[in-house]
Amino acid sequence: MDIDDLSSGACPVGRGLARVGDTWSMLILRNAGLGQTRFDQFQKTLGIAPNILTRRLGALVAAGLLERRRYSDHPPRDDYVLTEAGRDYLPVLHALGGWARKHFGGGAMTRPIEAGSGRDIVPVVVDARSGVPLADLAIAMAP
Numbered sequence: 001m002d003i004d005d006l007s008s009g010a011c012p013v014g015r016g017l018a019r020v021g022d023t024w025s026m027l028i029l030r031n032a033g034l035g036q037t038r039f040d041q042f043q044k045t046l047g048i049a050p051n052i053l054t055r056r057l058g059a060l061v062a063a064g065l066l067e068r069r070r071y072s073d074h075p076p077r078d079d080y081v082l083t084e085a086g087r088d089y090l091p092v093l094h095a096l097g098g099w100a101r102k103h104f105g106g107g108a109m110t111r112p113i114e115a116g117s118g119r120d121i122v123p124v125v126v127d128a129r130s131g132v133p134l135a136d137l138a139i140a141m142a143p
Contacts, residue, residue, distance in 0.1 A: 019063040037079040098123040
């Protein structure tokens, strides 16, 4: 199965991964969620090569997760801000981080906190209808 099949197939996981399934894209979205918007900020904090960053930003814009906004005409410079779809992806990243801390948490790791209070956050994914954590449900997929 190729990426075009995944991006339009019946599986929502495949559709999502076709848009953000690489490490750099997820880290760019994470940093955008933390307030970074500029190319040089992403490059400096991620240590990513400029050509790779350019491609990933373009792909995230094309996928509708980031919006490119011009902030300077001379020289031409753009910001990259999260769209609604990009903001909706942030809890997925935090859940992934919680999973990684639980299963691969050796050594020093950052942790999510509520920005206003500094209170630790423990990300969990729950069924919106019942409030039951997905980890406690037997899940099947229906057409």
